[in-house]
Amino acid sequence: MNTAAKVISSxxxxxxxxxxxxxxxxxxxxxxxRWWSDxxxxxxxxxxxxxxxxxxxxxVSARPVDGKSLNGLRRLxxxxxxxxxxxxxxxxxxxxxxxxxPALRGYPGLRILRQEPWECLFxxxxxxxxxxxxxxxxxxxVAETLxxxxxTGSRDVSFPRPEMxxxxxxxxxxxxxxxxxxxxxxxxxxxxxSGELNLNDLRxxxxxYARRVLTDLHGVGEKIADCVLxxxxxxxxxFIVDRHILRALHKWYDLPEKAxxxxxxxxxxxxxxxxxxxxxxYMFHRERLARRAKDWGGQHISRALPEDGRY
DNA sequence: GTCCAGGGTGAAA
DNA sequence: TTTCACCCTGGA
Numbered sequence: 001m002n003t004a005a006k007v008i009s010s011x012x013x014x015x016x017x018x019x020x021x022x023x024x025x026x027x028x029x030x031x032x033x034r035w036w037s038d039x040x041x042x043x044x045x046x047x048x049x050x051x052x053x054x055x056x057x058x059x060v061s062a063r064p065v066d067g068k069s070l071n072g073l074r075r076l077x078x079x080x081x082x083x084x085x086x087x088x089x090x091x092x093x094x095x096x097x098x099x100x101x102p103a104l105r106g107y108p109g110l111r112i113l114r115q116e117p118w119e120c121l122f123x124x125x126x127x128x129x130x131x132x133x134x135x136x137x138x139x140x141x142v143a144e145t146l147x148x149x150x151x152t153g154s155r156d157v158s159f160p161r162p163e164m165x166x167x168x169x170x171x172x173x174x175x176x177x178x179x180x181x182x183x184x185x186x187x188x189x190x191x192x193x194s195g196e197l198n199l200n201d202l203r204x205x206x207x208x209y210a211r212r213v214l215t216d217l218h219g220v221g222e223k224i225a226d227c228v229l230x231x232x233x234x235x236x237x238x239f240i241v242d243r244h245i246l247r248a249l250h251k252w253y254d255l256p257e258k259a260x261x262x263x264x265x266x267x268x269x270x271x272x273x274x275x276x277x278x279x280x281x282y283m284f285h286r287e288r289l290a291r292r293a294k295d296w297g298g299q300h301i302s303r304a305l306p307e308d309g310r311y
Numbered sequence: 312g313t314c315c316a317g318g319g320t321g322a323a324a
Numbered sequence: 325t326t327t328c329a330c331c332c333t334g335g336a
Contacts, residue, residue, distance in 0.1 A: 130331095133333090135317095244318070
């Protein structure tokens with residue numbers, strides 16, 4: 001590499017002092033579905049900006065790939081990476097917790113994102129009876145088909161407004177491979193496009209009220225609502241229950257093995273309080289890696305990881 | 312080739 | 325409270 005290119009490339013990026021962020025765990029761990037591993041980091045879109053995010057020792061650097069300036073980028077990325085959350089308080093409170101302590105030492109850079117609510121709701125409606133590779137493909141295909149091109153890469157597209165989804169219609173979404181979720185997605189899009197549902201307003205409402213509004217949508221149950229509440233609506237007390245989390249709650253916190261998902265979520269919100277969403281994410285990440293290690297025939301031992309988490 | 316499960320939800324029993 | 329259809333894809 002010649003020096004000129006190096007200078008230009010470093011001059012084009014902005015540093016965001018977030019503290020250490022584990023981009024793979026955070027952007028490729030099931031919270032969000034439109035970030036892709038690229039040379040030097042992860043490439044994706046926040047709002048109307050396409051960028052490449054890279055890890056540094058004490059923060060993240062962002063390089064635009066949309067030909068626009070650095071103006072506003074630091075604020076945009078900082079907000080997106082969940083800087084408003086009480087990660088320090090959470091770490092202190094649960095450093096001795098048998099489940100969360102090792103997880104906190106193992107992946108200290110795992111964050112909860114603050115996503116744009118509409119894309120988040122769309123993504124998690126897509127998640128029903130699906131898996132992460134497929135959700136990524138579904139959400140990506142819809143964005144690339146109906147969104148606006150904002151960068152130089154094929155995936156550098158803004159997420160389509162609800163009106164674009166209602167105009168496209170259920171059959172279009174089915175043709176794109178969304179299956180039975182297509183009609184739920186159109187319902188949600190109609191609700192937002194008509195103004196009947198204002199997602200941004202729910203950020204200011206209580207957890208219980210916002211959850212009720214979301215689950216009133218056809219095709220959105222408690223699980224999907226809790227994802228949207230945690231990952232885009234600032235509800236730090238949200239706790240997402242699936243069968244993996246249920247198993248973890250049984251194993252570490254002695255919850256009845258056959259507790260209902262609904263009961264487990266209520267219990268966890270009460271137990272973890274305002275740290276429920278963080279606890280949930282660390283627990284989920286731990287279970288996910290443990291399961292993967294098992295698939296490899298190995299064993300997942302968090303304590304074997306370096307204490308400073310730079311692995 | 313078949314079988315099965317994948318961060319569910321709604322409707323009917 | 326429990327059971328089942330709903331779509332579809334990748335891996336066993």
